[in-house]
Amino acid sequence: MPKVKFVPQNKEIKVNAGTNLLKAADEAGLYIEGDCAGKGTCGKCRVRIVEGDTGEPTKAEKKHLSAGELEAGWALSCQRKIKQDSIIEVPMQKEAHLRKTTLAGGVENLEAEPTVEKVAVKLSRPAVKDQTADLERLLDHLKRPQLSVKLRELSGFPGMLRDNAYSVTTAITGNRIISIEPGDTSDQLYGIAFDIGTTTIMGSLLDLNNAAVIAVAAATNPQNIYGADVISRINHASQGKEELKQLQDKVLDSANNIIKDLLKQTKVARDRVYEVVAVGNTTMSHLFMGIDPTYLAPAPFIPAYSRALQVEVSELGLEINPAGRVTFLPNIAGYVGSDTVGVIVATEMDQRKDNCAAIDIGTNGELVLAANGRLMACSTAAGPAFEGAQIKQGMRAAAGAIESVSYVDNEIQVGTIDDLPASGICGSGLIDAAAALIDAGLIEATGRFVNPAENPEKVPAHFKDRLKRSQGGLEFILVPGRDSETGEDIVLSQGDLRELQLAKGAIYAGLMILLKEAGISENDLDEVLLAGAFGNYVRKESALTIGLLPQLPPEKIVAVGNAAGDGSKMALASETIRNRALALPEKVEHLELSTRSDFQDIFVDALKFR
Numbered sequence: 001m002p003k004v005k006f007v008p009q010n011k012e013i014k015v016n017a018g019t020n021l022l023k024a025a026d027e028a029g030l031y032i033e034g035d036c037a038g039k040g041t042c043g044k045c046r047v048r049i050v051e052g053d054t055g056e057p058t059k060a061e062k063k064h065l066s067a068g069e070l071e072a073g074w075a076l077s078c079q080r081k082i083k084q085d086s087i088i089e090v091p092m093q094k095e096a097h098l099r100k101t102t103l104a105g106g107v108e109n110l111e112a113e114p115t116v117e118k119v120a121v122k123l124s125r126p127a128v129k130d131q132t133a134d135l136e137r138l139l140d141h142l143k144r145p146q147l148s149v150k151l152r153e154l155s156g157f158p159g160m161l162r163d164n165a166y167s168v169t170t171a172i173t174g175n176r177i178i179s180i181e182p183g184d185t186s187d188q189l190y191g192i193a194f195d196i197g198t199t200t201i202m203g204s205l206l207d208l209n210n211a212a213v214i215a216v217a218a219a220t221n222p223q224n225i226y227g228a229d230v231i232s233r234i235n236h237a238s239q240g241k242e243e244l245k246q247l248q249d250k251v252l253d254s255a256n257n258i259i260k261d262l263l264k265q266t267k268v269a270r271d272r273v274y275e276v277v278a279v280g281n282t283t284m285s286h287l288f289m290g291i292d293p294t295y296l297a298p299a300p301f302i303p304a305y306s307r308a309l310q311v312e313v314s315e316l317g318l319e320i321n322p323a324g325r326v327t328f329l330p331n332i333a334g335y336v337g338s339d340t341v342g343v344i345v346a347t348e349m350d351q352r353k354d355n356c357a358a359i360d361i362g363t364n365g366e367l368v369l370a371a372n373g374r375l376m377a378c379s380t381a382a383g384p385a386f387e388g389a390q391i392k393q394g395m396r397a398a399a400g401a402i403e404s405v406s407y408v409d410n411e412i413q414v415g416t417i418d419d420l421p422a423s424g425i426c427g428s429g430l431i432d433a434a435a436a437l438i439d440a441g442l443i444e445a446t447g448r449f450v451n452p453a454e455n456p457e458k459v460p461a462h463f464k465d466r467l468k469r470s471q472g473g474l475e476f477i478l479v480p481g482r483d484s485e486t487g488e489d490i491v492l493s494q495g496d497l498r499e500l501q502l503a504k505g506a507i508y509a510g511l512m513i514l515l516k517e518a519g520i521s522e523n524d525l526d527e528v529l530l531a532g533a534f535g536n537y538v539r540k541e542s543a544l545t546i547g548l549l550p551q552l553p554p555e556k557i558v559a560v561g562n563a564a565g566d567g568s569k570m571a572l573a574s575e576t577i578r579n580r581a582l583a584l585p586e587k588v589e590h591l592e593l594s595t596r597s598d599f600q601d602i603f604v605d606a607l608k609f610r
């Protein structure tokens, strides 16, 4: 078996000859970014061959890498196979950026109403005249003789009682004692809320005694190696049990790493965390639970389940109190998951009396409309453009990503995350860039760049050099190579504009169908809520300029942050809110857009830049 060493991470692994570098890195525990599940189409999984023969450059590599780069040893890791001992350089990956994540998000002023109760007791000592057994003594004291106890808790209970002067604390949920602890630990009651996104997994540690978020942590979803979108992951999972397990292991390992991080930040003991509540899209929910998602992909898009799943922590191997429980909130439909339930809960759309829409922008745009007493939801395939994927120099919202572009004083101004030299463009930067170039008169309503050769009068002189022609058509240089991190021009290409049009057209058309179904027009909307971390960074003006949103006064458009994650935290912190979330699938009407004959016409019309 040849040995592969990855530098500078210094990870070594032996793999079968013929294993590709992307897979070998994954087995070594290294994350290499890629969006196409190793098909060679995204060009993102770049590595440099320092030593060892990994074969000749493939067609895909010649397309994505320049002759100079190939000469210098650069390769696409999914295209090269290990033949002999090798040393491979992996550029340091940038983690998904926790942009301005607030600790309090969603649970400010929430009344704590945990489903786990802690009761500290001081028991009377046994005597010859009172030979009541230890457990019965405890249950009598609690006045709850019906409670069951885990064997694990009972095994050390007699010694614990005597070592602690008969002072212990019980953690109780429903009719079960899930933990018996020495002394008074009633002030230590914690839970973790997860938002399992296709791209990013986010965890929040809550003190359940006061519903306060005390730590947050996030990581890129490592299932990414099997493709950036849910369909690629469903396809992988449907190949067999082993592949399904690979996907489940990835997400659970990542969740455990996040748990470790949260505990380290706060010095909370693992055993004092009793509960996990999670939300995610329907595919993520299936993969987290290890349930075959195959039939979600083809019409009629049938999930294995839609109810909330509540399982023992031990069934999943999550590293909290082993007697704790995991609740994945319910899904509404195959492509409207518990993340949408989280959005509804967090924004209280189920309680509103006015007309309000919520849009969760992502690869799959999820839309909810509360109107005329009805609550409706649909999903629309926006594609990965808003995540920076399938964009020529697209990247996630990580350090160095162009996140804002504006047209001020006849100039294009660009801002990057952490103010670093630009290395690519993320979703919010993409929307901003298109809006700024529309404002500058360089993009037509059809989405085409104004051609300086055909319409020289429409292109100001100082932009002429920045509109250049490449293989794929015209492109606008946002940041010249001399100022970028990569040394290459960072551009907005004609192809990027097409991807953006498809994405924003899908979202807009989905919303129009919901409004049509409710019998109202966009002018009847009192508010449009932009959910999703992404929604926080999209400038409303830009979203309006490109026609992603209905033409409403900007004050009616409100960014509500990561509402799905907030809903998860709220359902963890409050039993009343959790019950509201559990009841939502019954109340939400799901609209399937793919069967609507009117969708295509509305969508085609929505492709235009307004």
Ligand code: FES
Residues within 6 Å of the ligand: 033, 034, 035, 036, 037, 038, 039, 040, 041, 042, 043, 044, 045, 076, 077, 078, 079
């Ligand atoms: S080109 Fe290798 S993962 Fe996309």
